[in-house]
């Protein structure tokens with residue numbers, strides 16, 4: 001089976017009241033850890049690479065590794081560009097075999113966002129590739145871009161129909177209070193479910209995407225914070241809120257920070273316990289297994305997409 005788009009996955013997820021996990025990948029161990037979890041739980045998958053991941057690993061290596069994952073698992077897997085910020089980056093990803101791209105022009109004006117998104121959609125659809133866009137702006141850090149809280153903005157539900165009609169986009173990421181990274185909320189976690197509900201009514205049957213959806217589990221933060229780490233105040237989205245979003249119009253939930261935390265916590269613990277180890281397989285084997293554990297938990301208890309293939 002070749003790489004697939006997210007079209008069928010989203011149709012089933014919308015109808016079934018669950019969401020597909022979109023996990024960020026940067027190297028072989030992370031890909032294997034996620035795919036092992038999806039194999040065990042019979043879950044469809046979106047593996048996504050940011051422009052930083054593409055620079056780090058080289059997109060050809062990422063595509064070949066993800067193709068190997070399809071061959072090894074037999075699962076439906078979509079290879080997605082996360083936060084493409086230009087037409088050229090989206091085009092390069094489409095030409096290089098990605099089956100889905102995100103054009104994130106949310107930092108431009110509404111009109112400019114429509115113009116850039118439409119151009120990507122035309123290029124992508126001609127080649128059988130699907131497109132995600134974003135309306136509204138999440139706070140937090142992505143790659144080199146750091147969006148402060150004051151520059152973030154909730155999605156205006158009044159704009160979504162016009163945006164989707166004019167661009168022809170396949171899915172839409174909206175801002176309802178989640179943010180990127182491990183420091184999402186200073187006080188109580190709060191998501192604007194009223195906005196999600198309103199968007200859902202205006203776009204019946206249309207797949208909505210939630211970025212910045214890591215839960216930042218205390219058990220990983222504690223280990224990463226040992227020996228003077230700097231993660232005091234790290235706080236993520238409560239999992240009950242994600243489950244609620246998945247039962248509504250949200251069909252794709254993006255998770256990266258929780259995988260980074262699990263991977264790094266495992267390596268830190270291993271090296272603390274075994275200071276003489278220097279064979280990367282000694283610490284990457286448990287780190288890969290830690291990714292599998294966290295992804296299994298997400299698939300079953302948060303997204304509800306287990307046993308769907």
Ligand code: G3H
Nearest residue numbers: 050052053142143180256
């Ligand atoms: O939303 C961004 C993802 O967590 C990817 O992060 O741009 O540092 O690869 P990155």
Ligand code: 13P
Nearest residue numbers: 181211212213214256257
């Ligand atoms: P987190 O930082 O919450 O994991 O969000 C990841 C994300 O939105 C990737 O696009």
Ligand code: ZN
Nearest residue numbers: 180211212254
């Ligand atoms: Zn994101």
